[in-house]
Every structure is written in C-alpha cells, then in structure tokens.
Amino acid sequence: MKHQCLFCGIVAGDIPSVKVFEDDTTYAFMDINPASDGHLLVIPKRHSKDLLEIEGEDLADVTLAAQRIAKAVVKEFGADGVNLLNCCGADAWQTVFHFHLHVIPRYVDKTKDR
Numbered sequence: 169m170k171h172q173c174l175f176c177g178i179v180a181g182d183i184p185s186v187k188v189f190e191d192d193t194t195y196a197f198m199d200i201n202p203a204s205d206g207h208l209l210v211i212p213k214r215h216s217k218d219l220l221e222i223e224g225e226d227l228a229d230v231t232l233a234a235q236r237i238a239k240a241v242v243k244e245f246g247a248d249g250v251n252l253l254n255c256c257g258a259d260a261w262q263t264v265f266h267f268h269l270h271v272i273p274r275y276v277d278k279t280k281d282r
C-alpha cells in the first residue's frame with residue numbers, strides 16, 4: 169500500500185472521496201457511512217494522529233474550515249443544527265488515526281438521520 173494512512177491516501181487523491189472543500193492546509197469530504205444527510209469530515213492535509221498530536225496551526229485551520237462548512241451545510245441542506253465531533257483515541261471511538269472533525273447536520277425531521 170502506498171499510504172500507511174487512509175486519509176493521507178484521500179488527500180493525495182489515490183483513494184476516491186467526494187470532496188466538498190480544499191485549501192492549502194485543509195481537506196473536507198463526505199463521510200462514507202453518514203450519521204445524517206450531509207455528514208462530512210474535515211481534516212488537515214498534514215498527517216497527525218489525533219487531537220493530542222495535531223499542531224495548533226493545523227487545528228486552527230481545520231476548526232475554522234469546519235465552521236465555514238457548518239454554515240454552508242445549514243444553508244445548503246436546510247439543517248436545523250450541527251454536531252461538531254472529534255474522537256480522540258480508540259477508547260473514545262476513534263477508528264481512523266488521522267485527525268478529523270465530524271460535521272454532522274441535525275434535523276427536526278428525524279428521517280434525515282441514518
């Protein structure tokens with residue numbers, strides 16, 4: 169395997185993803201197993217394992233991008249609320265060890281939850 173890390177493979181374009189946003193430091197794409205309509209992930213392009221390891225600069229960039237994307241998601245998907253979620257460590261349900269923020273739109277209409 170070319171990439172040790174799944175999300176590094178996605179950033180490199182070697183593993184397909186549905187991209188919603190990209191700039192110099194940050195990449196955002198749809199979650200393959202969404203918890204609700206519009207569930208997406210925001211990641212730093214530079215690999216770091218988790219919240220405890222990520223550089224402050226990357227964390228700031230990813231968080232700012234997540235806020236912008238959350239605003240767009242509310243507008244585009246008509247979401248009524250948003251969960252911003254990070255799992256840090258296997259015991260906190262982290263399954264992919266490249267830092268990511270989940271942006272999970274929430275709806276009054278519960279049929280939009282998966």
Ligand code: 5GP
Nearest residue numbers: 185197198199200201202255261262263264
């Ligand atoms: P975690 O459990 O680490 O907080 O979240 C990992 C997320 O990555 C999960 O929501 C899972 O559905 C998503 N995921 C895992 N593999 C892939 C993949 O290959 N492509 C995409 N787009 N999402 C993935």
Ligand code: ZN
Nearest residue numbers: 173176215266
């Ligand atoms: Zn990585």
